[in-house]
Amino acid sequence: MLAKEEFQRYLKQILLDDIGLYGQNKLKEAKVAVIGAGGLGCPVLQYLCAAGIGHLGIIDFDVVEESNLHRQILYGQTDIGLKKVQAAYKRLSEQNPNTIFDIHDCVVTEDNAWQLLKDYDFVVDGCDNFATRYAVNDACVSLGKPLVYGSILGYMGQLAGFNIGGSKNLRNLFPEPPNPEDVPSCSENGVLGTVPGIVGTIMAQMTIDMVLGRFEFRDQFILLNTRTLERTVLHIT
Template sequence: MSIIQDFLRYNRQIMLPEIGDIGQQKLKKSKVLVVGAGGLGCPILQYIATAGVGTIGIVDFDVIELHNLHRQILYTENQVGLSKAITAKIVLEALNPLINIIAFDEKLTLENAEKIILDFDIIVDGSDNFSTRYLVNDTCVKVGKTLIYGSILNFEGQMAVFNHNGSKNLRDLFPEPPNPKDVPNCNFNGVLGTLPGIIGTIMAHETLKLITDLPTLKNELIIFNTLDWSFKKLNF
């Protein structure tokens, strides 16, 4: 029955010669950890779950707030006050009951990062602060995990793949995190709700490409300005 269910659910992507049955099996066997179940994390989680990534981990210690709802579209108003990680797990299990979802309702720290990250093949960073981004990056370098990085501000988003098959990592691009006081963020500068949807979907797309061994970014940073639709790819 599982084979029939898989075919009926995923046949539109299985039809792609670049994916096929072999690619779908790779997705099914893969284990992806998403750090952050917020603006970027929501579309990432939705798309990799519905594509059939077999095991998905979610790390987030935050709770759902009313101001999240314009961009964090996994959640509804009656879930305000609930854990993002646990709520996301419930929603994703309803979206695709054929996969395994693991919720880590806790903050990623120096003490637990390695233990959590070690169990996954690919790490997708949808966090919203530099301390977490550098912690995730440094842990991925230490334990040899591929990292998909993304960030957003105002109308612009960035995306890169780090530490994959010998490629560079975040510190090769930005050696040290900036002073938190000098960093603008969505809490004070705002964000149009569709922007994290766009960038998160791009990150999910790159995740699926990595799993299925399609060509992916290497030592390249994508900068996508959605206000004037300018798109840059910078080598580093």
């Protein structure tokens, strides 16, 4: 049940007919793991925390660098050199003291993904490497966990909701990971700071929709051009 302070905090959401007190309590009861506290993970974490997700897992191994600050807006100049999980926890716990946080300072691999994710209801993948993406996908399939997937490059974003009620997963679309040397990266090709903000915010919305039982995006792979806002939807068969 919501405390009086929580009711006041989330009042504008509670007023929405399709959320109400019932939906807000579902958000409070949800446990969501967010993999990657970088460009995508920052807006995902901020909006899920602000929306009242009751339990958030922050999973990242990296430290804050100056080149992160134009897009990873959880962090400031004084956070440079700190572990992202610690800096993110400090900022988010100030944003919403009602949220419970788990800190996982590690790389997600095939060996630890199952153990890391088993206690969460939903998983959000905002990482930036294919080994982790496939380890997370396979663990979610094994555990029956819904997965929100996002990635960015330049002005482009990719989004999907996988394994929702047994729906398609990453391997149905891309059976095997590509050779990392054949795939461009943001570190080599650049990214505008607003792009992960746009894509990460949509990922947060998709996660909230999943928590509330709205699955309109299942079996869809969305390509988004953030400059033109042109959206292409591929239906996964």
